[in-house]
Amino acid sequence: MKFIKKTIPLLIVLVVGVLTLASYYVPHKYSVDYLELMNKWENIVSAFAFLLGLISLFYTHYSKISRKVDGWGYSIFVYIGFFAMVIPAIVCHGKQMSDTGQTALGWAFGFIYNPLSATMFAVLAFYIVSTAYRSFRIKSPQAFVLFLAAFILILGKVPLGQIIWHSALGWTGQGVDQVIEWIMSVPAVAGKRGIMIGIAIGAVVTSLKIIFGIEKQYMGKD
Amino acid sequence: MLKEKLQKFFKIDRRWIFLLLAVVIFIPILKPIGLPNKTISRDAQNAFNFMDSLKPGQFVLFSLDYDPSTRPELQPQAVAAIRHAFKKNLRVGVVTYIAGSTGLIQQIFEKVPAEYGKKNGTDYVIFPYMANPTAAMTQMASDIYGIYDRDQDGKDAKSLPVMKGIRNYKDMALVVNITGTAMLDSWVAFVGDKYNVPVFGGVTAISQPGYGPYLQTGQLKGLIGGMKGAAEYESLIQEPGKGTSGIDSLNLAHLLVLVLILTSNILLLVIRYL
Numbered sequence: 001m002k003f004i005k006k007t008i009p010l011l012i013v014l015v016v017g018v019l020t021l022a023s024y025y026v027p028h029k030y031s032v033d034y035l036e037l038m039n040k041w042e043n044i045v046s047a048f049a050f051l052l053g054l055i056s057l058f059y060t061h062y063s064k065i066s067r068k069v070d071g072w073g074y075s076i077f078v079y080i081g082f083f084a085m086v087i088p089a090i091v092c093h094g095k096q097m098s099d100t101g102q103t104a105l106g107w108a109f110g111f112i113y114n115p116l117s118a119t120m121f122a123v124l125a126f127y128i129v130s131t132a133y134r135s136f137r138i139k140s141p142q143a144f145v146l147f148l149a150a151f152i153l154i155l156g157k158v159p160l161g162q163i164i165w166h167s168a169l170g171w172t173g174q175g176v177d178q179v180i181e182w183i184m185s186v187p188a189v190a191g192k193r194g195i196m197i198g199i200a201i202g203a204v205v206t207s208l209k210i211i212f213g214i215e216k217q218y219m220g221k222d
Numbered sequence: 223m224l225k226e227k228l229q230k231f232f233k234i235d236r237r238w239i240f241l242l243l244a245v246v247i248f249i250p251i252l253k254p255i256g257l258p259n260k261t262i263s264r265d266a267q268n269a270f271n272f273m274d275s276l277k278p279g280q281f282v283l284f285s286l287d288y289d290p291s292t293r294p295e296l297q298p299q300a301v302a303a304i305r306h307a308f309k310k311n312l313r314v315g316v317v318t319y320i321a322g323s324t325g326l327i328q329q330i331f332e333k334v335p336a337e338y339g340k341k342n343g344t345d346y347v348i349f350p351y352m353a354n355p356t357a358a359m360t361q362m363a364s365d366i367y368g369i370y371d372r373d374q375d376g377k378d379a380k381s382l383p384v385m386k387g388i389r390n391y392k393d394m395a396l397v398v399n400i401t402g403t404a405m406l407d408s409w410v411a412f413v414g415d416k417y418n419v420p421v422f423g424g425v426t427a428i429s430q431p432g433y434g435p436y437l438q439t440g441q442l443k444g445l446i447g448g449m450k451g452a453a454e455y456e457s458l459i460q461e462p463g464k465g466t467s468g469i470d471s472l473n474l475a476h477l478l479v480l481v482l483i484l485t486s487n488i489l490l491l492v493i494r495y496l
Contacts (some may be wrong), residue, residue: 005475032364036364039357039360042354043353043354043357046353046354046357057321096324113325117290120291125475126244128479129239129479133239133482133486134486135485147483150483157448157450157476158469158472159257159258159260159473160257162260164477175261176261183435185438187432188434189438192431
């Protein structure tokens with residue numbers, strides 16, 4: 001049993017991992033063919049992952065509704081939202097426009113999905129502004145540096161800010177765009193590059209640990 | 223006494239702030255201020271220059287990966303870049319790896335190509351949504367038809383005039399990725415760097431600072447950032463659009479954020495030293 005549940009999956013990961021890694025560096029027909037085959041498999045597996053996710057989503061919300069847990073009414077909207085988009089998509093064969101004009105899917109996209117999705121994101125702006133007022137406290141030199149950088153970037157991103165900068169600090173000879181350019185290409189890049197190198201090294205190490213069977217948590221507890 | 227009064231300002235009902243922001247955003251929509259965007263960022267200029275240097279007939283692959291949540295910032299960028307490509311008589315291919323993007327792509331191509339007399343299948347092609355970006359990106363390196371054998375209307379992709387002579391990245395002059403996700407990193411790592419394909423991007427203003435390292439090393443040929451980036455690109459192609467008009471609303475909203483942060487910190491200082 002252990003051979004089927006542990007050894008075979010680990011061997012598959014090892015073989016596929018090493019071959020995929022090697023094919024990245026070997027420009028040969030075999031490696032290209034192998035990558036093409038893997039891409040097809042990846043797409044098929046992704047489709048099943050979608051299906052699994054959908055079943056899990058439905059099951060979770062069905063369970064919430066049947067047990068009438070707090071906020072169970074929201075779970076009904078998961079089904080309403082899902083079917084409001086999927087039924088028109090099936091009926092219209094995924095087409096949003098036809099020769100006669102907009103299809104039901106086009107309408108659902110334009111008048112259900114589009115405004116709902118945009119509203120969800122737009123609401124964030126209100127919370128950000130409110131939080132900026134309540135929580136952005138300059139209590140340390142580091143916070144002051146952060147504030148200064150944010151102040152210049154926010155100001156320089158709009159024409160009105162550029163006009164204000166020019167009126168107040170035009171005598172320095174430095175345009176706000178030049179200052180932003182410096183912030184973006186020196187301190188911001190330095191910080192970001194450090195983070196990226198750290199993440200990349202971490203990803204390489206974790207990948208190698210998975211390929212060589214040192215990291216096995218993805219296989220579950222059994 | 224004064225201290226207590228000032229402290230009340232911190233406990234102000236946040237709905238007042240919401241209302242203030244709503245007013246500040248709506249006023250310019252109802253009555254545009256119309257301030258000109260005087261500066262063009264280096265990265266937007268570089269993106270424009272690269273596209274502008276391409277020869278008519280060359281193939282540009284657009285990967286439009288955003289949904290309605292980031293539409294106000296990214297759709298104007300996509301429209302401006304596609305307009306530029308059509309103006310330059312470039313051939314355009316469109317892919318997407320975000321399901322919500324398909325309707326937005328449809329909206330662009332219902333209107334823009336007709337303005338330049340461009341035809342589906344001859345001057346541009348829209349490929350269907352694919353769920354797995356890395357697999358599609360890698361596949362297109364050897365044979366694009368291995369993954370996109372048909373366009374979104376079900377026509378045989380290989381036989382379309384727009385795809386003549388196009389088999390993989392070697393036949394493409396540029397990849398443009400406009401995204402509200404981290405997809406641009408994948409385009410740089412899996413396509414730009416590995417297959418030596420020029421890539422430029424369009425991202426939301428909040429993600430823009432993160433792409434500095436790629437711009438410095440030349441891994442990205444340029445970057446359009448947020449609504450301001452869209453307005454810049456529109457002014458470069460001399461076609462004002464939603465980016466230019468949207469920047470009006472940002473004017474007052476940005477200043478409101480600054481005023482609120484300054485006010486709260488000044489109040490804090492006064493309270494501390496009273």
